[in-house]
Amino acid sequence: MKFYKFSRAIRPYVQTELQLARKADSTDEPTVAFGHLERAHVLGQSSTIEHVRVHSHMAAWAVRQRSPREFLGQLLRIIGAATKTAVGFLPYGNTGGSNVSPFKRMPVSPELEELMQRARSSEGQSGVVARTKDL
Helix, strand or coil: CHHHHHHHHHHHHHHHHHHHHHHHHHCCCHHHHHHHHHHHHHHHCCCHHHHHHHHHHHHHHHHHCCCHHHHHHHHHHHHHHHHHHHHCCCCCCCCCCCCCCCCCCCCCCHHHHHHHHHHHCHHHHHCCCCCHHHC
């Protein structure tokens, strides 16, 4: 039940990053778009559904960018996210792209750490969307 509450609480923050990625894609800024996908990954990687969802968006980004390497990397990560997240086998802070090892722990920015902490606490239940001013 605890993980379900976290998934529900973190979803608005992940969704905001996915929307910002879509916006950057629409203005032909693929690097900026992928940066938002990486942020979404860090936020959602503790939730199986959000983790898989973000990797699916990363795979779609790879298709749009015509990057077979990234696409194949994302397919492997989708399988890993679907099978390993629930048992806690994930490297904290990993940005999720195929340019980094799927096993590498990475530092988390204070901003994202705060959003994840908010989602873990009762404040995360409010449904407040992060960074809406950027949309």
